[in-house]
Amino acid sequence: xxxxxxxxxxxxxxxxxxxxxxxxxxxxxxxxxxxxxxxxxxxxxxxxxxxxxxxxxxxxxxxxxxxxxxxxxxxxxxxxxxxxxxxxxxxxxxxxxxxxxxxxxxxxxxxxxxxxxxxxxxxxxxxxxxxxxxxxxxxxxxxxxxxxxxxxxxxxxxxxxxxxxxxxxxxxxxxxxxxxxxxxxxxxxxxxxxxxxxxxxxxxxxxxxxxxxxxxxxxxxxxxxxxxxxxxxxxxxxxxxxxxxxxxxxxxxxxxxxxxxxxxxxxxxxxxxxxxxxxxxxxxxxxxxxxxxxxxxxxxxxxxxxxxxxxxxxxxxxxxxxxxxxx
Numbered sequence: 001x002x003x004x005x006x007x008x009x010x011x012x013x014x015x016x017x018x019x020x021x022x023x024x025x026x027x028x029x030x031x032x033x034x035x036x037x038x039x040x041x042x043x044x045x046x047x048x049x050x051x052x053x054x055x056x057x058x059x060x061x062x063x064x065x066x067x068x069x070x071x072x073x074x075x076x077x078x079x080x081x082x083x084x085x086x087x088x089x090x091x092x093x094x095x096x097x098x099x100x101x102x103x104x105x106x107x108x109x110x111x112x113x114x115x116x117x118x119x120x121x122x123x124x125x126x127x128x129x130x131x132x133x134x135x136x137x138x139x140x141x142x143x144x145x146x147x148x149x150x151x152x153x154x155x156x157x158x159x160x161x162x163x164x165x166x167x168x169x170x171x172x173x174x175x176x177x178x179x180x181x182x183x184x185x186x187x188x189x190x191x192x193x194x195x196x197x198x199x200x201x202x203x204x205x206x207x208x209x210x211x212x213x214x215x216x217x218x219x220x221x222x223x224x225x226x227x228x229x230x231x232x233x234x235x236x237x238x239x240x241x242x243x244x245x246x247x248x249x250x251x252x253x254x255x256x257x258x259x260x261x262x263x264x265x266x267x268x269x270x271x272x273x274x275x276x277x278x279x280x281x282x283x284x285x286x287x288x289x290x291x292x293x294x295x296x297x298x299x300x301x302x303x304x305x306x307x308x309x310x311x312x313x314x315x316x317x318x319x320x321x322x323x324x325x326x327x
Contacts, residue, residue, distance in 0.1 A: 033271040035094060038069040041258070042098040044083035045164065046192030047074045050213050050292050051256065054128060055099055057288055061279035076191035079165035081107045084259055085115055092122065092264040094272060099127070100259045103168050105312045110167060110325040118309060122264040125257055125273045126299025126307070127280070128289060130211030132173060132229040132252030133240070134161075137200060138222055140207070145227040145246050148207065152183030159206040160186040162196030167324055169254035170210035173229050175322040176250045177209075177243065211254060212292045234293055255297040257304050269301050 041059065045051045052074060059070030075083040080101040090096040104117050115121075134145060142148045151159060163170030166189050178184055188205050190196040193213025199205045200214075201222065208214055208223075217223040218237070225240040229252035233242060243250045258276060260269070279285065280296060289296065299307060319325035 032274070033094065033265075033268045035066050035068045037095060038071050039066075039094065040071045040073050040096050042073050042075045042083035042086045042096070044076060044080040044099055044101055045074075046076050046190075046194050048194040049192035050130075050211065050294060051099060051101075051128075051192070054285070054288060054294075057282070057285050058127070058276060058279040061282050061285070062275045065275045065278060079103050079107055079111075079167050079189075081113070084117075084121060085113070087259070087261045088115055088120060090261040092261040092268075094260065094264065094268040097124070097258055097260045097272070099256055101168075101256045102254050102311070103165060105308055106167055106172075106315050106319060109316050109319050118312060120262050121259040122262055122269060123257065123259055123301050123304040123308060124264075124269055125276050125301065126255060126297040126304050127257050127276070129253075129255035129295045129297040130169070131234065131293045131295065132169060132209075132211055132254060133214070134226045134229070134243075135200075135208045135214045135218065135223050136206070136226060137203075138224050140224065142207075142226065143224075145241070145243065145248075148226055149177075149181045149183045149248075152178070152185050153181070156184035157186045160188050161207045161209045162188050162190055162199050162205045163208075163210045164192055164196065165189045167319070168210070169252045170208075172318065172322060173250055173252040174209045176318075177248055179321075180248050180250065212294060215292045236293055255307075257297070257299060273301055 041055060043052050043055055052072065056072050059072055063070045075086055078085065080103045084098040084100045084104055087096055087098050100121065107113060108117060136142055142151065161174060171187050174185060174187065190199065193211060196208055196210065197213055197217065200208055214223050218225055225237055227241055227243045227246060228234055229243050229250055231244065231251055234240065316325060320327055
């Protein structure tokens, strides 16, 4: 689903969902699966990052729903694919889950893995989608995206940018920008947003091309948005253009969701899905997402799997074009 569709549907979905999210669990009552011990969720991104805090907030509500602790275990690495890989030898009993980033649907195309994203996991629910953009420190000489592109053309590969991993949305976004403009930059991968924001503010990199971990820094006047990689402008930052508006037809897509080991029983999947949907209606969760201009990405188990199957096929030509994968 495109970013603009996310924006148009967000408040309708949140309001409609808030009225009905609790109903499935109450209606089905005791027939629903309920855990008898803590549930561990492996998080693919660094502690303190947006995804980490988001999942912990959701976990607080699910802990109350189930009466069992939700433990978030940070497992960064392998371009954000290590966390779901932790499930390969797990029992499909609902006690070990993982956050899967969209990169798990790209990585096997250009890196040998011992797992298959479509065969080795049970898709449970979509959670959220990152808003992608290009950001510099407020003291940067680049005032516009055109300034940055001009610098990247004049001195190819001199300027570096931070992203959350090789082959991630940020790098793919910039590869497309380079292909469409002739500019060249150097990518520096990090384990997550907390790390690359430290690098940016410390002057170790020149700009960020990734998700909106940078939003509070923009709000505080420490950073400046050069452009969003969205189909439409973001209302909160109405003066910041999209890449499309500047003649660069690039949109970054980067949702993530919750998965479990393969062959999970439907009653367990449905119970976990219901619990997390109820948690996603919590005001504090949506307030946190608003802070980072991040959008809810509601997907049922069937919808999430359908998205994964479609995207896995569609993304390969882009990876081949970017030189990361072979036909």
